[in-house]
Amino acid sequence: MINQLVANIKKTGAPIVVGLDPMLGYVPQHIQKRAYEEYGETLEGAAEAIWQFNKAIVDTTYDLIPAVKPQIAMYEQFGIPGLAAFKKTVDYCKEKGLVVIGDVKRGDIGSTSGAYAVAHLGRVQVGNKTYVPFDEDFATVNPYFGSDGVDPFLKVCKEEKKGIFLLVKTSNPSSGEIQDRLVDKRPLYELIGEMVAAWGGDLMGEEYSYVGAVVGATYPEMGKTLRKIMPKTYILVPGYGAQGGKGKDLVHFFNEDGLGAIVNSSRGIIAAYKQEKYAKYGEAAFAEASRAAVEDMAADIRGALEHI
Amino acid sequence: MINQLVANIKKTGAPIVVGLDPMLGYVPQHIQKRAYEEYGETLEGAAEAIWQFNKAIVDTTYDLIPAVKPQIAMYEQFGIPGLAAFKKTVDYCKEKGLVVIGDVKRGDIGSTSGAYAVAHLGRVQVGNKTYVPFDEDFATVNPYFGSDGVDPFLKVCKEEKKGIFLLVKTSNPSSGEIQDRLVDKRPLYELIGEMVAAWGGDLMGEEYSYVGAVVGATYPEMGKTLRKIMPKTYILVPGYGAQGGKGKDLVHFFNEDGLGAIVNSSRGIIAAYKQEKYAKYGEAAFAEASRAAVEDMAADIRGALEHI
Numbered sequence: 001m002i003n004q005l006v007a008n009i010k011k012t013g014a015p016i017v018v019g020l021d022p023m024l025g026y027v028p029q030h031i032q033k034r035a036y037e038e039y040g041e042t043l044e045g046a047a048e049a050i051w052q053f054n055k056a057i058v059d060t061t062y063d064l065i066p067a068v069k070p071q072i073a074m075y076e077q078f079g080i081p082g083l084a085a086f087k088k089t090v091d092y093c094k095e096k097g098l099v100v101i102g103d104v105k106r107g108d109i110g111s112t113s114g115a116y117a118v119a120h121l122g123r124v125q126v127g128n129k130t131y132v133p134f135d136e137d138f139a140t141v142n143p144y145f146g147s148d149g150v151d152p153f154l155k156v157c158k159e160e161k162k163g164i165f166l167l168v169k170t171s172n173p174s175s176g177e178i179q180d181r182l183v184d185k186r187p188l189y190e191l192i193g194e195m196v197a198a199w200g201g202d203l204m205g206e207e208y209s210y211v212g213a214v215v216g217a218t219y220p221e222m223g224k225t226l227r228k229i230m231p232k233t234y235i236l237v238p239g240y241g242a243q244g245g246k247g248k249d250l251v252h253f254f255n256e257d258g259l260g261a262i263v264n265s266s267r268g269i270i271a272a273y274k275q276e277k278y279a280k281y282g283e284a285a286f287a288e289a290s291r292a293a294v295e296d297m298a299a300d301i302r303g304a305l306e307h308i
Numbered sequence: 309m310i311n312q313l314v315a316n317i318k319k320t321g322a323p324i325v326v327g328l329d330p331m332l333g334y335v336p337q338h339i340q341k342r343a344y345e346e347y348g349e350t351l352e353g354a355a356e357a358i359w360q361f362n363k364a365i366v367d368t369t370y371d372l373i374p375a376v377k378p379q380i381a382m383y384e385q386f387g388i389p390g391l392a393a394f395k396k397t398v399d400y401c402k403e404k405g406l407v408v409i410g411d412v413k414r415g416d417i418g419s420t421s422g423a424y425a426v427a428h429l430g431r432v433q434v435g436n437k438t439y440v441p442f443d444e445d446f447a448t449v450n451p452y453f454g455s456d457g458v459d460p461f462l463k464v465c466k467e468e469k470k471g472i473f474l475l476v477k478t479s480n481p482s483s484g485e486i487q488d489r490l491v492d493k494r495p496l497y498e499l500i501g502e503m504v505a506a507w508g509g510d511l512m513g514e515e516y517s518y519v520g521a522v523v524g525a526t527y528p529e530m531g532k533t534l535r536k537i538m539p540k541t542y543i544l545v546p547g548y549g550a551q552g553g554k555g556k557d558l559v560h561f562f563n564e565d566g567l568g569a570i571v572n573s574s575r576g577i578i579a580a581y582k583q584e585k586y587a588k589y590g591e592a593a594f595a596e597a598s599r600a601a602v603e604d605m606a607a608d609i610r611g612a613l614e615h616i
Contacts, residue, residue, distance in 0.1 A: 021420070023419075023423075024433075024434070032435070036434075036435055041434045041435030041436060041437045042434060042437070042439070043432075043434065043439050043441070045434060045435070046432075046434040071416075071420055071423075073414070073416060073420045073421075073423035073424045073427065074420070074423050076423065076424065076427040076428075076441070076442075077423040077424070077426045077427040077432050077441055078432060078434075078439075078441060079395070079427070079432075079439065079441035079442060080388060080391055080392050080395060082427075082441070083388055083391055084388050087387070087388060105414075105415065105416055105450075106381070106413070107413065107450070108379075108381060108413050109478060109479060109480035109483075110480060111331075112329070112379055112381045112382070113381075115331075115379075115381035115382050115384065115385040116381045116384065116385070118385045119381065119384040119385040119387070119390075120384075124351075124354075124385050124386060124387075125332075126332070126344075126349045126350060126351065126353060126354040126386075127340070127344055127349030127353070128349060129349045129350070131350070131351050131386075131387065133351070133384070133385055133386060133387035133390070134384075134387060142413075142415070142450055142452055143452075143486065144450055144452045144475065144478075144486055144487070145478055145480055145482065145483055145486075146480070146482030146483055146484065146485030146486055146487075147482045147485060148480050148481055148482040149478075149480060149482065167452065170417060170452070170453055170457075171417060172417035172418060172453055172454070172456050172457060173456055174453065174454030174455045174456040174457065175417075175453055175454055176454065177454030177455060177503070178451065178452055178453075178454055178496070178499075178500065179452070179454075181491040181496065181499070182491060182492075183489040183490060183491060183496075184490075188486070188489065188491075188496075191486075191489070192486065195485070
């Protein structure tokens with residue numbers, strides 16, 4: 001699946017991923033109204049609203065982008081109906097030819113990680129039949145448990161030719177409280193970066209490993225170091241736009257071939273119509289505003305990469 | 309809710325929690341058969357089987373135990389129907405007067421952690437209505453993101469009088485790869501233990517904080533140190549039984565009042581009928597075997613605590 005991701009990036013010329021993290025506050029009133037008319041102001045109604053919102057954005061942007069990254073927490077907060085909307089979104093994006101990165105940040109001790117790996121990337125046996133529960137292409141994984149929490153994901157990735165992105169340095173302000181602590185005079189995230197590179201060594205696609213890393217756009221200097229530590233690792237870079245990252249800060253997350261990183265924007269794209277810059281589209285044409293924001297983001301990063 | 313947990317522990321005299329982690333392999337054939345007859349060999353069939361299995365164990369043990377800990381991964385692997393069985397299990401256990409610890413190990417950057425906190429402990433707004441999505445009493449949380457990933461959980465705990473258990477030292481063999489790394493000459497888990505004690509300081513119940521910690525039974529010496537670092541923190545101790553922990557190893561996880569820790573066993577109880585020790589019950593009386601295993605575990609820990 002890493003090969004598919006790289007192919008999609010080359011085809012679109014846009015190393016970007018759209019974060020489908022639909023807070024209800026982002027969903028235009030007319031979509032919410034229609035959903036509540038059909039299902040009431042219920043969890044089902046909320047789930048329908050975020051699904052229709054996602055669908056409109058995907059329909060309007062899928063030809064420009066290689067991948068999407070639905071954040072499962074935003075669906076989980078609407079209970080079972082919300083998770084059904086997550087699944088519907090995953091399936092629909094795959095139909096549209098997009099690579100789907102399930103931003104699930106799961107991770108646990110061995111046997112439990114195995115169940116999460118099956119849930120999100122693998123297949124589960126019921127009697128004599130097998131099923132694909134959520135069936136994303138990639139999942140984000142928390143490395144805090146060490147190798148026996150990661151191994152079951154590696155096993156499923158190998159079987160299913162899928163991938164994971166392990167959290168190395170997260171984009172939030174307080175990530176340093178644990179991740180930057182010095183171990184043998186080096187920050188913990190560097191050691192985790194080395195572990196990621198080692199885990200990925202046995203799971204190589206054509207150019208890059210099935211095992212990627214998450215490194216926040218908000219920490220460009222660390223991105224530069226981690227790029228060197230993990231040369232064959234695809235880096236998923238959250239934190240562009242709303243969290244403060246800009247294209248020019250991100251060049252060192254990439255390799256000299258212009259590959260090796262994929263930059264996520266969520267709010268900055270899916271709620272673009274709320275920004276002054278895209279206000280002319282209005283709430284009715286929210287998806288067109290998202291398309292314009294995708295084009296601007298791709299141009300910003302392409303421009304920065306010309307100076308690599 | 310920490311007060312309720314302590315009250316339940318005092319009432320039952322059993323500082324134990326039953327891990328409802330139903331792998332299909334644990335579910336007796338007659339239960340699987342009945343579920344598949346009704347729903348086919350489908351995800352719905354698997355979900356029905358684990359729900360009936362859980363219900364029988366809860367019905368047969370609830371008077372002996374203060375709490376249960378369903379591990380959501382085991383349900384998530386059966387997709388949406390599996391998660392519906394998780395919710396049904398949570399609701400049923402609460403009806404039976406049990407405290408429910410959702411073993412979800414969620415955690416993310418601020419706004420996303422907020423959505424997880426709402427999903428598992430809080431309430432979500434849809435139009436003018438509010439809903440409780442999963443509504444556990446406690447949730448386990450991964451601290452890797454630092455304080456801004458934990459704060460949204462603390463906020464919801466305060467509003468809803470619920471609690472969390474933060475991962476400090478996990479029970480698996482490779483937990484040391486990251487958690488034991490020396491920072492300022494002390495293992496990382498000690499620093500996280502200090503953070504947990506600080507986070508919990510503002511959220512005190514009558515005797516203990518709403519903010520607990522997970523420390524594996526498999527590391528008793530570390531439990532002793534962490535007990536001192538976090539005197540007002542309830543410690544959830546996984547790894548008893550099948551993972552190797554014994555009652556006598558666990559005394560230092562407790563305070564001198566015999567409180568302060570709650571020990572989890574999953575497989576050792578829910579799949580007791582598969583052990584030689586409880587084989588006389590047979591597969592048909594699997595729930596009675598679980599009851600016997602609960603009684604033995606409670607006696608083992610009570611015995612150990614007499615020598616505290």
